[in-house]
Amino acid sequence: MSTTLLSNLNESQRDAVSSPAQQLAILAGPGSGKTHTLTSRVAWLLASGLQAQNIIVATFTKKAAKEMQERIGKLLGDDREQKLILGTFHSISVRYLRSYGYLIGIKKGFGVADQHDSETIIKRIIKKNNFMADPKATKNKISGRKAKGGWGEKMEKAMKSNNKEVQQIDAIYTEYEATLKRANLLDFDDLLLRCVDLLRDHPQCVSNIEAVLIDEFQDTNLVQFDLMRLMAASRKKVTIVGDPDQSIYGFRSAEVKNYLSLLRQYPDTITISLEENYRSSGAILAASLKIIQQDTSRINKSLLATHTVGTRPVLRTLESAEVEGDWIMHEIRRCVTLTGDLITYGDVAILLRSAYLSRHIETYLGKAGVPYRMVGGRAFYDRVEVRLILYYLRVISNPADNNAFAEVVNLPKRGVGDVTVKSLIEEADQKRMSIWELMENGPLATGLSAKARNGISRFMKIIKDARKMLSDEEGHTIASLMKHVIEAVELEDYLKKTYPEEEDYQSRLENVKEILALAEEADDPESPDYNDEPLPEVDGLEQNELSTPLSNFLAKISLATDKRAKDAEGEDKPRVTISTIHAAKGLEWPVVFIPGAYDGSIPNGRADDTDEERRLLYVGMTRAKALLYVSYPLIDSRRESTRPSNFLTPTSLLLHFGQKGPSFSKQNVVPDIAAILRLEVPKITFTPDELPLPSQEDDLWPEDGTAKARPPKTWDQWDGTAQYGEPRKSLAHDRPLIDKRNMEPWKPSYTTTMTITPAFSTAAAVLREQPVNLGGAGSAKRPYTFDDDEVVDKKSTKRSTKRPDGQPSLAAYFGKPQNSKANEPATTITAARQTHTTQPSVSLPRLNHRATLSQRGNPRTAIPAQIAPYVPPTICPTLSRHRIGGTTSTATNRRNIRAFTPPESNGSKYIFLSSSPPRPEPGRKEREAPRLPMPSNSINSIVTTAARSASLHTTTEDRARAQPGRKSYGARMGMGGWEKRMGGSGSWKPPSMADR
DNA sequence: ATTACAACCTTTTTT
């Protein structure tokens, strides 16, 4: 068992999983197999004799918890994973509070106040007191203080403080807490704080706990750190996994410093770093590393590419946010079309700093018929119809919940307006009771109109009826309560009236059904309701259930971040994903766009921690496997002019980005993508005329973002984009952009043998788009578009003599010592490339093949064994397939799940290599604790790793010729096939089955 | 005076 467990891991992962250390810190860079390692660690602990019910695994998101449980389940093969105490910090806290909360005076049936509730309460308090504070900011401040361990002494200081603002927040805080208490609500921070109280005062609750494992440790705040310590108090066996570079929740009081606190708290902590990246191309990693290294205060940590260098990331300037949307749509189409079926819509993600930035993008995707789904958009639970039902249930569960009462007393409209509600709340507050009690008990100071009074009593009647059902012996399932509400408010009629559009109405009805189904699931004792095992009995401690099935159901939903984007019909259809960067953490896609990379957006104007904004960009970039596009408009959606993000302007970045999308007709672009995705290189055959694209190149918009007129594109049916020079408005957005064929991803026809002719490429353009363009003639001409004088003016002269600091030399890329003359190989490359581009057409490699279509019509094929990329022994096939997060398209998943057979050892057949050579790791065995990771030469290591891959894997004649010294690396990996193919003839031929 | 509705403006990130 243990051997099987470990055989799926690389060396450092194995060390981590099987470490006997009491306290273990795993620093895991992006794409390093973090989840895999953590799940294996859990399995390992179980195998070594720990009991599942005595292990706590805390994650940060519900999604992560779910995935973790599934993966542990798969690893174990029995049902023990069900017994783990596994969930988000918040949900684990709720479980403890439910069972033991009585010990610290928590009242039965307590509810959870979510973000929205907290905000409305604060808003009301602000209004009532005529404060000028911003509710959201205030909420964050209050939450921040609570997350730092409560109000305590700080409040006392504040009382004495003369600072008006502090005093104000203080007043709001006091009233806010009182309101929550009266309504028997705990907010998110309370859940953690109260649980800390509980475990501190009654450590017996966790006396059974044998091990505590924390995921995404860099996102924990001080309270969560305390919680971890308290949970682990009895055996002090702790494993944490995290990456300081991916700390993006500082705004929510996450403390990167917690890692240091850990070392202080447990001086014997062993730290192990996972450095190999199994996700991204070398070029993407190199660029990402450049970004994150701008933060000089960070713990330097290296990142080692295991994939080929691949195509340079793109940094694109566009005229406006609108054009940016249009451009993204075209680039997506270009990717999908020109790579054959290597890339589908499901492989593409658009990651945003802010959700609202999606507007223009959605418009254009919608117009072009590109299917997409929005993650982190309005959640399922935020839909009006769902909220209505849930808030009714909350009043039913807890009539003292004024918030919920106010939310739905006039939904649907019953003639109870804002004014009435407001005065009721105020009176109730004054009398220290709930509105409900107020209405039940006493004479009202508030004068109510007959209409309002009538409306309120109709509302209360519905609630009372439901509560009668609740106290009845039978018929008090959650679903039956829901049905009662749905009927009583005539929800269907209401929805039909409010949303007359049939489609809209139907989808809302679907949501109602969905929430009903959820309730039925919760009612069903048979359903495998994840994570609802009661806490294990602890000797000498009584559990006292504080929640009812209903309140538990509601609490769970409050904690559900899970945007139920379950579109049953769309499940099979690949879709472009649009998401915030935050919500994309832990996920990966072959192609990633990061639009809106302008100053004010990233870094965000409201953010006060620039380093965190930078990390956010880093997280976004490292989601990409093969292609990465960063872009910014010169005019944002508010029509204000912008400057590119400061993170992207340093000179040292120039080499790492291209200015526009790659030329897919260049011979290594598509094969490299295939290699990174571990797919067969598609056979691409079509005539240019048939291309459902206005251009094969990313040349529809000028690279500097100006609106200059461009030569009209001769492409039938194309009418939208040839009109540069017109004012922005006049782009023909409302006309159909593309003809019918484009509604579907293009599929290659196998009857026509064809080549792609670069329609508008000049030699210079082609040069500029070389996947790894390191400053040859093409880029020297008009290197980059930043309005950074220094760069534009000096570069062309400076480049050949002296490099700006931190700018890796060409030599570095090719693995030569830094001090060798850099421009020598450059000229050679240039010459070779020019020779190359004099050929009229460039063929993409043709490979015979295409096994039977895989399940459910997915036209893509996994790599058949005989042409599989070579994998060096250290890189385990399953790991390279590992994926974190499970929400990319099913098509993607399917492809990745496919068994991968390492090739037999006849190297000469392998064509598109991936993966870097094994890296010797001297001294790794005698690891000492605690150890701050990494020598600081990580820049070099990534660059040279990338360089080796380049020379090994990017298989063009010109590059091969440009590097006389290359063979010293190359021989190792069986270049025989290439040697033969290149044969010295000078005319490059794509590899094909004919060669076999 | 209160409520309902249409038109406009503004959007950080989330358990």
Add this chain to the structure above:
DNA sequence: AGGTTGTAAT
């Protein structure tokens, strides 16, 4: 999409 503001209807 939410919130705010202005205006018509009750």
